[in-house]
Each structure stands twice: as C-alpha cells, then as structure tokens.
Amino acid sequence: MPNHKNPPTTAAADWRRSSPGISNLLQHVLATGQMADVQFAVGRDHGDVKIIRAHKFILCLNSDVFDAMFNGGLPETRGKPIDIMEILPDAFSIMLEYMYTGSVKRTLALENVFHVIYCADKYNLPILMDVCLQFVRSLLKVDTCLAYLEIVKPFAHDSVPAFMEKCLEIVDASTETVLQSEQFLPISQNTLEMVVQRDTLSADEYCIYTAVEKWAVEACRRNNLRPSGSNRREMLGSVVFLVRFPLLTDSQLVNGPAKSELLLESELLAIYRYKHAMTKPPLAFSGEPRTGYVVTFRMKERVFVQPEDENWLAGEVSGTEGHGVTAQLVGRTVTIDEPKQIVRAFDILKKGQPILAFRRGWEKAKYYSAAAERDSHIVRIGDEQITVGFIYIRISRDDMAAWKATHGG
Known part of the structure; x- marks a missing residue:
C-alpha cells in the first residue's frame, strides 16, 4: 500500500510549503511564472519590450476587460504574446501585483502612479483607481495641483470629480501663486475654463486677467499663430466672458484688454458705461466681486x-x-x-x-x-x-x- 502519511518531498512542492497562504502563493506564481497560461509583450511604444507571464483565471476574476479578451474568442489571445504597446512594463507589473495580492502600497511612486491609473482605467479596475487617486491626493501641492488635474481629468471614474475638486480647492486657496506657476500655461482650454469660472478664486481680477492673457499668448505659440487680439480670443473661446472686466480700474482696462485688443471696442464701451452708471445696464461680463477674494487690511491702516x-x-x-x-x-x-x-x-x-x-x-x-x-x-x-x-x-x-x-x- 502506498504511504499517504509521508508523501515524497519534491522541488515542485517546496514553494507551496515555504509560502503558505493564498496571497503568498499567488505572489510566488506571479513572480516565477509557474503555471502561467498567457504572455504579454509590454512597452513596445516606449522602446523597452518586456515579456510578462500571467494566469488568465486571475485576470478574469479581477477584470471584465480581460474576461472578454480571453473568453470572447479574440484572435490575439491565441498563440503569441499579446502586444500591450502603450503601457510601461513597470506599470503593467504593478497592476498585476494588485490583481494577485490586493495591494500596491510598496511599489506605487510618483514616477509610475499616473501610468498605473491608465492601466486601471483601461482594464476597468475601480478599486485600483481609488488607491492611485488617494496616493496622488497625498502628493498634491500648490505647484502640482493643476498639472495633476490635467492628467487625471480624462479618466471616467467615480472618484475623479472629487479629486479634481480637491485640486481646484488648492487653486482657490493660492490663486495668485498657481496662476503664476509653470504648470498654468500648459493647461487645456477646458481646464482654464474650470479655473476662471470659479467664484471662489482668491486673487484680484487684474491678476486673473493677466494670467488669462499669458495663457492665450502661449496657446497661440503652441498652434503656430500670431498672438493677435483675434487669435488670442479664438484660443480663449468662452473663457473671455468669465473674466470680470468691470472689476478692473479704468487704468487697468486701458492698459490691459484695450491696449492688447483682446476686447472689442463695443465691449469696452459697454464696460465703461456699466462702471460709471448709477443704474447698471445688462452686460456680458459679471461685475460681481469673487467671494473668494478678500482684501486683507493691516492693523492701524x-x-x-x-x-x-x-x-x-x-x-x-x-x-x-x-x-x-x-x-x-x-x-x-x-x-x-x-x-x-x-x-x-x-x-x-x-x-x-x-x-x-x-x-x-x-x-x-x-x-x-x-x-x-x-x-x-x-x-x-x-x-x-x-x-x-x-x-x-x-x-x-x-x-x-x-x-x-x-x-x-
């Protein structure tokens, strides 16, 4: 009769005994590729292709995208490694680590987190997306809030709006610093509109106006356009009507949007009439002070x-x-x-x-x-x-x- 009490110890059995617990076992097979039944060629667009082995069952349990890929009869899942060209190998590996172990705390870093966010979005991993956004939120600063908002904004995930609002709250608190930082000029027109429409900005209107002008000049440069008044206005689109020009002094108006020809003569005349009329006529631009801008007075002033x-x-x-x-x-x-x-x-x-x-x-x-x-x-x-x-x-x-x-x- 065979001896069931003392089965022979083999090399194949050693890793099961030395790594007890499902999490450790899954981490081992991910690291070694044992029992893997699918391969990915990751990172071709970045010039660093890496072959990564995985297990279809684990991937399908975590992601409906992988489930459709492997169980939907897609031809690229048969035979050769599946090409994942646009993703960095490091980010793809971190995503797999999450799928196998439920944790990425030891490997997330500023250098890779936005690439992992892309993976979480592509393969529909909402919990991983939440983990990444919480990590980025802990890194938010005055000089990064707009840049991070711009990166995260395209992703369709329930946590993204709250993350974006947190970024904009930092803009509210330090408006002048943010508008003068290097991150401001590269933002998209849509993000610019998000910022300028906020009633809670804490800078005076002339500071907001000059930042908008600089953005428009930079947008013309990016599009190989001469920074004329009409071209800058075209780059701004509806943003021009979000600047509260009636709050500018007459001198600021004359030496600002009038001199730069950002505003039409008819608009300047309408603003002037609005500013000097006892009864305010209708105007395309708001004349209400922003609630976030509070003048700070000095003692004994x-x-x-x-x-x-x-x-x-x-x-x-x-x-x-x-x-x-x-x-x-x-x-x-x-x-x-x-x-x-x-x-x-x-x-x-x-x-x-x-x-x-x-x-x-x-x-x-x-x-x-x-x-x-x-x-x-x-x-x-x-x-x-x-x-x-x-x-x-x-x-x-x-x-x-x-x-x-x-x-x-």
Missing part, C-alpha cells in the same frame, strides 16, 4: 467705512478677527462684515479728491496730502490750506457713489 445706513466715515483698522474688519471711528468701534462697506484710505485719498472736512462745521474741501503729525491731513477749503484731524474727514455720499461706480464697486 487708514480706511473709509460705511456703517449701516450711514455716510462714509474715516477711521483706522483696529482688528481683523474672523471674517469681519474692526475699525475705530469717531468715538466708537464698528465691525464690518461686508467687503463693500470698507475701502483703503490709500485708494481713495488722492490729491485733488473732493471731500467734506470739518473745521467749524462740515465744509466742501479737496484732499491735498497727509500731514506729518499722526492722524492729520492737509486739505484745501477754497484758497485756504489747513490741517484737519483724520477722524473728521468724511467723503460725501455722492462723491463716494461716484468713486465706487468708477472703480466697479
């Missing part, structure tokens, strides 16, 4: 503030806690939560600016300059030049309304 239902009063910043700005006015402290209710004194106190100054009463005056003494200013009342206390300078309601209309506020 001189400002003009409009408390609720009052005229504009002069004061200085005494605190910037939370979302509000605390300002010290005549004998009282007020907190302003609405950005439109506060402006920098520097922006409005220009030489020759009409104001109301308090001498023996409120009198019409013109601002001249800041006096050497703290909290005082030099103004002209008629032909007389006098010094008045800063806290008693007040902009008239009509003059402030005219100033706000001029500056798109």
